[in-house]
Amino acid sequence: xxxxxxxxxxxxxxxxxxxxxxxxxxxxxxxxxxxxxxxxxxxxxxxxxx
Amino acid sequence: xxxxxxxxxxxxxxxxxxxxxxxxxxxxxxxxxxxxxxxxxxxxxxxxxxxxxxxxxxxxxxxxxxxxxxxxxxxxxxxxxxxxxxxxxxxxxxxxxxxxxxxxxxxxxxxxxxxxxxxxxxxxxxxxxxxxxxxxxxxxxxxxxxxxxxxxxxxxxxxxxxxxxxxxxxxxxxxxxxxxxxxxxxxxxxxxxxxxxxxxxxxxxxxxxxxxxxxxxxxxxxxxxxxxxxxxxxxxxxxxxxxxxxxxxxxxxxxxxxxxxxxxxxxxxxxxxxxxxxxxxxxxxxxxxxxxxxxxxxxxxxxxxxxxxxxxxxxxxxxxxxxxxxxxxxxxxxxxxxxxxxxxxxxxxxxxxxxxxxxxxxxxxx
Numbered sequence: 539x540x541x542x543x544x545x546x547x548x549x550x551x552x553x554x555x556x557x558x559x560x561x562x563x564x565x566x567x568x569x570x571x572x573x574x575x576x577x578x579x580x581x582x583x584x585x586x587x588x
Numbered sequence: 589x590x591x592x593x594x595x596x597x598x599x600x601x602x603x604x605x606x607x608x609x610x611x612x613x614x615x616x617x618x619x620x621x622x623x624x625x626x627x628x629x630x631x632x633x634x635x636x637x638x639x640x641x642x643x644x645x646x647x648x649x650x651x652x653x654x655x656x657x658x659x660x661x662x663x664x665x666x667x668x669x670x671x672x673x674x675x676x677x678x679x680x681x682x683x684x685x686x687x688x689x690x691x692x693x694x695x696x697x698x699x700x701x702x703x704x705x706x707x708x709x710x711x712x713x714x715x716x717x718x719x720x721x722x723x724x725x726x727x728x729x730x731x732x733x734x735x736x737x738x739x740x741x742x743x744x745x746x747x748x749x750x751x752x753x754x755x756x757x758x759x760x761x762x763x764x765x766x767x768x769x770x771x772x773x774x775x776x777x778x779x780x781x782x783x784x785x786x787x788x789x790x791x792x793x794x795x796x797x798x799x800x801x802x803x804x805x806x807x808x809x810x811x812x813x814x815x816x817x818x819x820x821x822x823x824x825x826x827x828x829x830x831x832x833x834x835x836x837x838x839x840x841x842x843x844x845x846x847x848x849x850x851x852x853x854x855x856x857x858x859x860x861x862x863x864x865x866x867x868x869x870x871x872x873x874x875x876x877x878x879x880x881x882x883x884x885x886x887x888x889x890x891x892x893x894x895x896x897x898x899x900x901x902x903x904x905x906x907x908x909x910x911x912x913x914x915x916x917x918x919x920x921x922x923x924x925x926x927x928x929x930x931x932x933x934x935x936x937x938x939x940x941x942x943x944x945x946x947x948x949x950x951x952x953x954x
Contacts, residue, residue: 562767566773569777570769572777573780
């Protein structure tokens with residue numbers, strides 16, 4: 539008998555995490571999010587000459 | 589004058605747009621424009637450094653003119669590295685200002701310029717060899733490659749070919765813009781936010797054996813984020829001009845041997861070592877292990893003429909030499925152990941070796 543092999547929830551979660559971790563879109567958007575947050579915190583609490 | 593990340597990004601976005609417009613008139617005026625803009629930005633950043641770069645360019649051009657008739661051996665091109673001598677005697681840092689470093693204006697600036705200048709020397713050597721082999725003629729592509737500010741301080745190491753007519757992409761499409769946007773985002777976050785945080789976290793743990801060990805591994809991760817973040821931005825910005833610079837990293841933290849590590853880490857340097865040092869040294873000495881050890885020793889001294897970098901070169905060279913050999917006892921042991929255990933052990937050993945050698949260099953006095 540052929541057909542898709544049944545996969546557990548854990549397998550699917552691990553596969554999803556691996557797919558996300560291998561995605562440049564995820565890392566790129568995460569980077570921009572961090573930059574925006576950092577920039578916003580600099581505006582609120584300037585560290586240099588504020 | 590402070591050339592921060594925001595300024596550099598904005599400047600190169602505008603330059604890329606103007607470059608695309610000028611390319612309609614031909615690649616030569618566009619490349620000439622880019623060179624002038626790069627030189628202007630370098631002058632704003634550090635006039636002393638610009639003078640050094642101009643002298644090195646002139647030196648390499650003179651070598652090209654002296655060697656191009658082919659009567660002398662291309663090995664004379666190694667004289668290009670004479671430019672490293674003043675770098676180890678003169679400190680370019682006092683005139684340095686922060687560039688691409690908006691939040692961490694620290695003593696790192698000195699390293700930035702010295703490293704940039706030494707990268708400049710090695711790139712000028714590669715271009716000289718390209719010129720002597722007939723692959724590249726002296727001109728705007730070579731100057732554009734040498735002076736391109738986003739790839740100035742940490743490479744990747746390449747000659748002038750990515751900027752030569754015929755190698756530049758015809759246009760920059762939506763896909764390149766999207767990829768560049770994502771790469772700049774991750775690269776900048778890795779370089780400016782994550783790497784400094786990890787270094788600070790490591791420094792806060794120092795004092796106990798466990799704390800020192802954690803600092804060592806954290807510094808290694810920070811080094812990767814620092815270096816690969818910088819390269820990601822350089823590649824992304826060059827792509828906006830249609831230039832495809834070589835990839836410099838391929839998930840090095842997955843390496844399970846030192847040999848594999850150097851296939852994944854600073855790939856442009858590994859390519860340089862293989863092409864210009866390892867192969868000629870093996871031909872000369874007839875020994876692969878001696879060739880690879882000498883090649884890494886020379887690479888260590890290229891980083892800095894000091895005992896600590898010589899030790900770095902010896903350590904990596906010997907590790908590479910060991911990985912070139914077949915060890916029957918180790919193979920027999922591996923065959924008796926489950927493959928995942930072997931892989932995990934090799935991974936841990938590789939990461940620990942590279943991290944500890946880097947840490948020793950970081951902490952050792954010059």
